[in-house]
Structure formats: structure tokens, C-alpha cells
Amino acid sequence: MDLQRLATASRLANIDAFHVMELAKQAAELERAGRHIIHMGIGEPDFTAAEPVVRAAEAAMRRGVTQYTSALGIAPLREAIAGYYKTMYGIDIPARRVVVTAGASAALLLACAVLVEIGAEVLMPDPSYPCNRHFVAAFDGRAKMIPSGPAQRFQLTAQQVETHWGEQTRGVLLASPSNPTGTSILPDELARILKAVRTRQGFAIVDEIYQGLSYDAPPVSALSLDDDVITVNSFSKYFNMTGWRLGWLVVPDELVGAFEKVAQNLFICASAVAQHAALACFSPEALAIYDARKAEFHRRRDAIVPALESLGLRVPVKPDGAFYVYADCRGVNHPSAGDADALTQAMLHDAGVVLVPGQDFGPYTASDYIRISYATSMENIEEAMARLGKFFA
Structure with a gap:
């Protein structure tokens, strides 16, 4: 049969x-x-987790801190990440706006779950990290890939956003520096993009997971240009913790509850051991x-x-x-x-x-x-x- x-x-x-x-x-x-x-x-990265992080993970396991945590992450880590923004970028981010996630992939999934309606169009450059368009597709949205060549540093420009924003467009998904190109959006251009999106009452998600690896100028977070932007970051690249599956979002105050509700249902929480270990990432050593x-x-x-x-x-x-x-x-x-x-x-x-x-x-x-x-x-x-x-x- x-x-x-x-x-x-x-x-x-x-x-x-x-x-x-x-x-x-x-x-x-x-x-x-x-x-x-x-x-x-x-x-x-060919580098693995730094020794202070490994020691912190071992200590966390011996203390038995292996149970579920809050869906938003443990308070000390959220506070440490907020402090990192002050040190790294000179901006004040309240810890309550930090959402700890199971890697940057989970962060992007949460962002799309909260923001992408069925049939919604999200603008992103072509070339882009392939999973970005697939995160949008997973929630029945549509990634509109806009050809972006060397003249645009392989990134979206404000002019492209204005030209390609259509009736179904709800936002943009950017990465700076970018995978696959390693290029950043220059701060003035990024400010113009965010203004164009805000004018159209759309959302902006900016993947900043490679910002710790910026070589030619101090990095500029999108959060210093627009407080309503949603940024994604990770412990994988600069902090060399790929397999630990730990990342974070910074979201506007009014969206924290929405992200918490979705995170509770989709992921429960990020790894407790990884969270306690990551506290050591911010030590001087x-x-x-x-x-x-x-x-x-x-x-x-x-x-x-x-x-x-x-x-x-x-x-x-x-x-x-x-x-x-x-x-x-x-x-x-x-x-x-x-x-x-x-x-x-x-x-x-x-x-x-x-x-x-x-x-x-x-x-x-x-x-x-x-x-x-x-x-x-x-x-x-x-x-x-x-x-x-x-x-x-």
C-alpha cells in the first residue's frame, strides 16, 4: 500500500x-x-573562547546555575551589555532594553516574528547574508533584494530606500559591517537611511555582529543615530564564541514586552551556562x-x-x-x-x-x-x- x-x-x-x-x-x-x-x-573565527570565559563557564556549572533563566536573559549580563555600549560607543542604553538571545540568528528570527506581517516587504541589499532573506520568508514576508555594487559599497543607500519603498514595504534589514563584503555603511549615509525609514513609519533592523572587528575607524552603532532602531549583536565573532549560541538585541522600550512574549514561546531562554560565562567577556583580561x-x-x-x-x-x-x-x-x-x-x-x-x-x-x-x-x-x-x-x- x-x-x-x-x-x-x-x-x-x-x-x-x-x-x-x-x-x-x-x-x-x-x-x-x-x-x-x-x-x-x-x-x-579560528580563535576559540578566551580563557577567562572558559573558566567562568566551568565555575557556573560547578555552582549549578544551569536552570532556565528569564527569556530576556540574566540581569547581570544585560547590565554588562548596556555598559559595553557606554564604553564602546559612548551611548547610554538602559539594561531593560537588552534582550539576550540564542545567537544572532535567534535575534533576527525574533525581530522578524515581532515585525514582519504576512506579505510584508523588507528591503535589503544584494549581496546580503542569505539567512537574512530566509528569516523574512519564514514569517511569510518577502525580502526585496536591491542591487548594490561597489559604487554603493555593496550596501543600501538612502536614495535606494526612497526609490524602492513601495506599498507593501514595512522596513529594512541591514548589516554593517556586512557579510559577505566586510564593508560598513558610512555613518552619514546610515543616518539618512534611518531618517528615510522613520519618515515612512517603517522599522529598521541593523545587524552589528561584526562591529567589534572594525579596522579603519571607530565603529558607530545605529543606536547613536536613531533610538528606535533595532540592533542585533553576538558573542560569536568578536568574542569568538560561535558554538556557544549567544547573542543579543537592543529594542525600543515599547517593544520589550512583545520580544519577551515571543522569546518565551520560541526559545524559553538562551543557554544559562553561556550567559554566565559571557559575563567574563567584559573583564579587562x-x-x-x-x-x-x-x-x-x-x-x-x-x-x-x-x-x-x-x-x-x-x-x-x-x-x-x-x-x-x-x-x-x-x-x-x-x-x-x-x-x-x-x-x-x-x-x-x-x-x-x-x-x-x-x-x-x-x-x-x-x-x-x-x-x-x-x-x-x-x-x-x-x-x-x-x-x-x-x-x-
């Missing part, structure tokens, strides 16, 4: 698979066959470690950009943050120039280097660009550039 197949929700048609994960699977197969593969695809690691990322950025240019991988906008370079592959000496998917496949199989084609990040730059992550050692970066030099020769 034939069994009736279970039907999946129609919204899944609007959620794409990660192409980078397919490359990762192929790389794993090559490694099992004995090949040495250099991974410059996944956006994960830990902050000194993070500053040293940031300097190392900066050094890698300054090494890899000219190396890529020398290979014919043009970098039209120098990344000023995060640990990514978005490189134009149309000018390289290879039959697959201008076909990022085929080129990254060839780089993997012929040179043993994993890079990410632009197709994950939106159709506008899909074929012309590849993303390179320099969240790996200088030794690996130098070896990868040497391999790619032979590959293109």
Missing part, C-alpha cells in the same frame, strides 16, 4: 539551500581521501585578548587584499570590518572567469582551497564575485595564495 507523502509548508519554496555547505561536503570528501584542504569559506585578536585579523586583512589583487581577483571596495573580502573574479586568468560557481569548484578540486561563490548572497553578484574568509591563520593564508598563484598560472 502506498503511503501518502507528508506535504511541506509552501514557504519552503522561498528558502534556498546553502551552496557553501555543498562545497564543504565536497571538501570533507577530499580530506577523507587524503587531500590537504585550506578552508577559507565558512565565516568562523578578556578584552585585552580580544584586542590582540582583532589586531591579528587586521594584519590578515592587510596581507590578503593585495595578494588577491595580484592574482587578478579585483577587490573594488576594501573591507573595513569583519573577516571577509568580496572579490571580482571576472579578470582572472582561467576559463571559468566570470563564473564564480565553476571557478570555486575548480579552486577546490585543483588547488585545494575552499572559497564561496556569490550565488549564496543574491543574484546581482552571483556569477561575478567570490567571498574569501580570512578567519584562518597567516600560514594558511600564505599557502592558499601560493596554491592559487599556481592555479591561475
Whole structure:
């Protein structure tokens, strides 16, 4: 007897698979066959949690603080995050507005659950981190991807927001610095974007998870430009705690109750152990470690950009943050120039280097660009550039 197949929700048609994960699977197969593969695809720091954080986690577990916490997070951590905004950005954020989440992904899911109506349109640049449009789709909204090239620093501009805001548009979702490009929205432009959104009574969600890794100028939080903006941050990137799954939001006072209600139902709370451990992130000892690691990322950025240019991988906008370079592959000496998917496949199989084609990040730059992550050692970066030099020769 034939069994009736279970039907999946129609919204899944609007959620794409990660192409980078397919490359990762192929790389794993090559490694099992004995090949040495250099991974410059996944956006994960090669540094792990700082020792003070590890000690704090161990102490928390020994004290038995492993039960559920408030859905908004433990009070000491919310206060520590609020203090971080004062130290980092010079702005006063009341701790009551901080919502601790199970990573930045949970933060973005909560924001979309609270703000995205069925059929609502959310503007974001193309290229963007792919999950951003999928978070919107998960709540039956629609991401409107706006082509944003080197002239716009691969970011939205206020003019684009004004031009593309339509009847169904409800807000914008931005990231500064951005994945995949490592570029920031300049403060004056960001202020104009937020003004354009406020004028239209829309919402603005700004992903700031890479702001701690800003190299060329002090970072400017969107909260210093507009108190009603919703910002997302994380302990994953600057604080090197990817697998701990801990992040946070800062939301307007009037929305705290809404975020709490949704968080209670969707997540209950973030990991109690991770929250208690994260308190140590703000200690002088830990902050000194993070500053040293940031300097190392900066050094890698300054090494890899000219190396890529020398290979014919043009970098039209120098990344000023995060640990990514978005490189134009149309000018390289290879039959697959201008076909990022085929080129990254060839780089993997012929040179043993994993890079990410632009197709994950939106159709506008899909074929012309590849993303390179320099969240790996200088030794690996130098070896990868040497391999790619032979590959293109």
C-alpha cells in the first residue's frame, strides 16, 4: 500500500539551500581521501573562547546555575551589555532594553516574528547574508533584494530606500559591517537611511555582529543615530564564541514586552551556562585578548587584499570590518572567469582551497564575485595564495 507523502509548508519554496555547505561536503570528501584542504569559506573565527570565559563557564556549572533563566536573559549580563555600549560607543542604553538571545540568528528570527506581517516587504541589499532573506520568508514576508555594487559599497543607500519603498514595504534589514563584503555603511549615509525609514513609519533592523572587528575607524552603532532602531549583536565573532549560541538585541522600550512574549514561546531562554560565562567577556583580561585578536585579523586583512589583487581577483571596495573580502573574479586568468560557481569548484578540486561563490548572497553578484574568509591563520593564508598563484598560472 502506498503511503501518502507528508506535504511541506509552501514557504519552503522561498528558502534556498546553502551552496557553501555543498562545497564543504565536497571538501570533507577530499580530506577523507587524503587531500590537504585550506578552508577559507565558512565565516568562523579560528580563535576559540578566551580563557577567562572558559573558566567562568566551568565555575557556573560547578555552582549549578544551569536552570532556565528569564527569556530576556540574566540581569547581570544585560547590565554588562548596556555598559559595553557606554564604553564602546559612548551611548547610554538602559539594561531593560537588552534582550539576550540564542545567537544572532535567534535575534533576527525574533525581530522578524515581532515585525514582519504576512506579505510584508523588507528591503535589503544584494549581496546580503542569505539567512537574512530566509528569516523574512519564514514569517511569510518577502525580502526585496536591491542591487548594490561597489559604487554603493555593496550596501543600501538612502536614495535606494526612497526609490524602492513601495506599498507593501514595512522596513529594512541591514548589516554593517556586512557579510559577505566586510564593508560598513558610512555613518552619514546610515543616518539618512534611518531618517528615510522613520519618515515612512517603517522599522529598521541593523545587524552589528561584526562591529567589534572594525579596522579603519571607530565603529558607530545605529543606536547613536536613531533610538528606535533595532540592533542585533553576538558573542560569536568578536568574542569568538560561535558554538556557544549567544547573542543579543537592543529594542525600543515599547517593544520589550512583545520580544519577551515571543522569546518565551520560541526559545524559553538562551543557554544559562553561556550567559554566565559571557559575563567574563567584559573583564579587562578578556578584552585585552580580544584586542590582540582583532589586531591579528587586521594584519590578515592587510596581507590578503593585495595578494588577491595580484592574482587578478579585483577587490573594488576594501573591507573595513569583519573577516571577509568580496572579490571580482571576472579578470582572472582561467576559463571559468566570470563564473564564480565553476571557478570555486575548480579552486577546490585543483588547488585545494575552499572559497564561496556569490550565488549564496543574491543574484546581482552571483556569477561575478567570490567571498574569501580570512578567519584562518597567516600560514594558511600564505599557502592558499601560493596554491592559487599556481592555479591561475
